[in-house]
Amino acid sequence: MTRFSRPDVPARGPERRGLMFVLSSPSGAGKTTLSRALLAEDGDITMSVSATTRPPRPGEVDGVDYYFVSPDQFQTMIEGNALLEWATVFGNRYGTPRRPVEDSLAAGRDVLFDIDWQGTQQLQQTDAASDLVRVFILPPHLAELERRLIGRNTDHPEVIADRMARACDEIRHWGEYDYVLVNDDAETCLNEIRAILKAERLRRKRQLGLANFVRGMLGE
Ligand SMILES: Nc1nc2c(ncn2[C@@H]2O[C@H](COP(=O)(O)OP(=O)(O)O)[C@@H](O)[C@H]2O)c(=O)[nH]1
Numbered sequence: 001m002t003r004f005s006r007p008d009v010p011a012r013g014p015e016r017r018g019l020m021f022v023l024s025s026p027s028g029a030g031k032t033t034l035s036r037a038l039l040a041e042d043g044d045i046t047m048s049v050s051a052t053t054r055p056p057r058p059g060e061v062d063g064v065d066y067y068f069v070s071p072d073q074f075q076t077m078i079e080g081n082a083l084l085e086w087a088t089v090f091g092n093r094y095g096t097p098r099r100p101v102e103d104s105l106a107a108g109r110d111v112l113f114d115i116d117w118q119g120t121q122q123l124q125q126t127d128a129a130s131d132l133v134r135v136f137i138l139p140p141h142l143a144e145l146e147r148r149l150i151g152r153n154t155d156h157p158e159v160i161a162d163r164m165a166r167a168c169d170e171i172r173h174w175g176e177y178d179y180v181l182v183n184d185d186a187e188t189c190l191n192e193i194r195a196i197l198k199a200e201r202l203r204r205k206r207q208l209g210l211a212n213f214v215r216g217m218l219g220e
């Protein structure tokens with residue numbers, strides 16, 4: 001037994017503050033696909049389900065993909081301070097219910113957001129800004145973005161034209177993000193997202209138990 005082989009070093013424990021992991025992109029670049037893949041494999045991150053006044057697409061489930069609400073219900077949520085952030089996108093309102101996010105963060109669970117640049121800016125202005133990790137997803141080029149929107153087969157041609165017209169405005173906000181990825185091959189992009197999440201979880205400021213762990217190790 002050397003003087004360093006102490007068996008009584010305390011475990012580090014689960015003391016980690018959850019982080020807010022934001023994915024933004026122009027419509028059709030792949031946020032939903034990447035989010036679903038991440039959620040399916042990572043039990044430590046949970047999706048923030050937004051409220052929206054947009055009608056459901058075929059296959060979308062209320063309470064899973066979005067909370068589909070009326071304009072009046074959305075207005076009531078705003079006035080009741082029930083939304084952490086909200087914005088108007090493509091003529092519809094979208095917002096993040098506050099309570100589930102705050103509960104998850106306090107319990108040390110990470111939260112995944114599929115929100116636009118307006119919502120990301122608002123989260124940056126809250127007290128929780130230090131919990132925020134912002135990732136922007138670019139398509140490989142605009143022709144591929146259009147191909148994906150058409151191939152998704154969920155929107156009418158005029159809706160797709162509107163989303164393409166807005167894509168450049170969205171892309172111009174890339175510089176407001178901590179990480180910018182090109183979603184060419186989906187598996188490669190998912191690997192990059194996994195790497196970012198892993199590194200951000202290991203940041204010293206997020207490992208709340210570290211000081212005690214080191215004190216215990218040093219016998220202080
Ligand atoms: N600010 C904000 N944006 C949101 C929210 N939920 C969704 N969005 C954004 O609204 C835009 C349109 O979303 P959606 O209608 O699902 O279309 P899609 O991006 O083509 O799948 C996307 O840029 C989303 O990231 C939210 O709660 N807040």
Ligand SMILES: Nc1ncnc2c1ncn2[C@@H]1O[C@H](COP(=O)(O)OP(=O)(O)O)[C@@H](O)[C@H]1O
Pocket residue numbers: 025026027028029030031032033034148149151152183184185186187
């Ligand atoms: N890397 C990729 N390569 C090819 N197609 C993709 C890729 N990522 C997503 N897609 C497809 O593009 C379409 C739009 O993706 P989606 O995840 O709905 O985008 P967003 O949520 O950003 O609007 C979907 O049909 C999806 O299957």
